[in-house]
Amino acid sequence: MAVSGAVAAVVENREWYIACYAPKGIPNSDHLKLRTVSFSLSENSIPNGNVAVQILYISIDPYLRTQLSGLHDGLSLPQLPLGQVIRANAIGKVIRSKDTNFSEGDIVTTYMFPVAEFCFMPINWLQKINPTIGITLPDYLSCLGVPGLTAWVGIEKIGKVKEGSNVYISAAAGGVGIIAGQLAKLKGCRVIGSVGSDEKAKLLKEECGYDDAFNYRVETDYDAALNKYFPNGIDFYFDNVGGKMLEAVLNHVNQGARISLCGMISEYNKVWTEREGVRNLLNVVGKEVIMQGFMLGSYVNYFEDFRKEMEVHLKEGKVKSKHKIYNGIENFLESLTSLFSSSNVGKVILQVTP
């Protein structure tokens, strides 16, 4: 429910909760359900140390799916208790505050917003956003949010890429990949991406500075494709998909290559015993490869370094953002499952409040 003008004392608040686990397959409306609850915004209802927030934009990221399987999964994230509202990185607007540090109208963000229209939120979980010229609110969830920091960590801290490095990025038009490729280009690398449509490949080349890009649905022999696009081998692979693509890459790595692993979108809808096995790990020995996994939580201390750097890139137009915006809280499930269909370009964001 949208709130305009003066905030009502009680609103109808729609929120998404997990009704049953989806151990495999794409989650559907059996697993994730929307419910409407009455939500009192009266001053007395606001817990001490909290503010009332109307949620504006929610970041839709693949890791959310891994909290819905009900199984201990590779990412080791806690599974959501049944009946509980899902939580995600989001941006909201303070609509009622008893705290002198937060005013009505303040724009705030945290990783722990519920996938809902309204909520109370502890003020010490919130960071304020002062939108700068050229940086839109969705940019704070993409370039300056989870995917931006993920891309930065992979390129800077894991890949340690250098000028001239041959860099390959899978899911390159996705939220992470589209930023990672641009950061690698700024480092002077040769950057090739793989994507799920010709349109995306065109976009990466024409708008995002990629040296080349290919459609893995057309060039289905990954080994031949990598041979073609990497005649001098791969120095750094930013893996976003896992499975068969990771295996193909291991046949094309250079001596001392690095591989960052931060998620494997091709594998999230399978239980681990049904996932694609990687059969050629012996190449990791022969080419002395370093494969390193990372979770963003371990790199939050770099956030300020990252933010300063990325804000400059955004203001100077050196990194361009691409967003796929879904509208309305009722479309959360659709926006989440779209991540697995290769149908989006750029970061998927759900706009909750216009």
Added chain:
Amino acid sequence: MAVSGAVAAVVENREWYIACYAPKGIPNSDHLKLRTVSFSLSENSIPNGNVAVQILYISIDPYLRTQLSGLHDGLSLPQLPLGQVIRANAIGKVIRSKDTNFSEGDIVTTYMFPVAEFCFMPINWLQKINPTIGITLPDYLSCLGVPGLTAWVGIEKIGKVKEGSNVYISAAAGGVGIIAGQLAKLKGCRVIGSVGSDEKAKLLKEECGYDDAFNYRVETDYDAALNKYFPNGIDFYFDNVGGKMLEAVLNHVNQGARISLCGMISEYNKVWTEREGVRNLLNVVGKEVIMQGFMLGSYVNYFEDFRKEMEVHLKEGKVKSKHKIYNGIENFLESLTSLFSSSNVGKVILQVTP
């Protein structure tokens, strides 16, 4: 042929060469053949800058097999040209020399000895050995040779183990594993090994200081075994086998665990597309694991550091060597294939000359 007393001018020299490639399976006498060639030891026959050497001991290592497939393999080692004599790390005795720096009777070693009874060898490829009290010639091929340096690099440079680290070593009674475990114990780690017989497990516990060891042929549910032996998870895995064991380990790694990959004995007799796929690499993400492959050639600059340290350990009895000695050049093939049968304890060495 053994040479005793004065060296004959011409000897019959037996040598092993590759007759045809073995892309998969255990190599047999179709692939590796023994031939006898006349070998002149007269002074005029010795090339300038060479000495004549009688080979005493040959180090039998799994990587040798990977040079016989005729395929570009994971280890990226060059394939032996058909008809060529195999080369290996070995120890020999100088039996004729025109060089003032080498005398008859000098004991020498190099990684490039032919698998033969006699050879000429460029003097700048040779290192002299001055056997010290407590260090036997076979020790120079085990603790102080390829497997010793491999174990040291894995523990020191890749694993970076610390006091109290939970360390798991597969093929733990093999040439590399038996040393790696002892080095990890000297660092104060808790060390568990897996082996192919109860007898080997007993040996590791009673003679090599392992905290525990299990027989993977009896405890065939690796996942259950690792659960039992690593109630607090694995901090460092020294992988010598690959395949299913590596996969099982990835279900038991701790946050920030390290895995060193230096060879995968379970996989060498298969072409890569038939190898066991590792399906749970998503754990590398969730637990932020670093998997690092290495080839010994990249660490030869550490050899002196390693040698000094290992010589002290050997003299003080802190590292014990175990050797399985095969006798006679004619048994090279048997000694090589024995590596894949889990039948040996410790380092496999072929004694060419008594």
